[in-house]
Amino acid sequence: MDGEIESMKITREDVENVALLSRLEMNETEMEQYTVQLNAILEYAEVLDKVNTENVEATAHVLPLKNVMRPDEVKSSLPREAALSNAPEAEDGYFKVPKIMEG
Numbered sequence: 001m002d003g004e005i006e007s008m009k010i011t012r013e014d015v016e017n018v019a020l021l022s023r024l025e026m027n028e029t030e031m032e033q034y035t036v037q038l039n040a041i042l043e044y045a046e047v048l049d050k051v052n053t054e055n056v057e058a059t060a061h062v063l064p065l066k067n068v069m070r071p072d073e074v075k076s077s078l079p080r081e082a083a084l085s086n087a088p089e090a091e092d093g094y095f096k097v098p099k100i101m102e103g
Contacts, residue, residue, distance in 0.1 A: 008046075010038040 015034050019026050026034070080093055089096035 008042050010035055010042065014038075 012031055012035050015026075015031050015038065018024075019031075084090040084093070084095065087095050
């Protein structure tokens with residue numbers, strides 16, 4: 001290939017085959033529409049492949065990621081009465097929830 005990509009072209013038959021394998025029903029208009037759209041995607045990939053990325057470091061994200069952490073400090077917790085004040089149901093100082101285990 002000598003650095004050049006051979007132009008790939010999606011045919012209507014390719015779209016029909018993928019639709020058949022995927023168990024998708026498509027009418028004639030959809031077949032033509034997907035053929036055009038898939039070819040546009042491949043053309044754009046060809047454009048991107050021509051971009052010189054020789055000195056570009058590989059990345060997983062476009063922006064540098066950094067966790068923003070606050071200092072871990074011991075503080076007084078919320079009083080139990082305040083924590084339970086909006087609970088739909090409370091019993092003996094605990095949240096009361098529906099039973100989810102059978103037994």
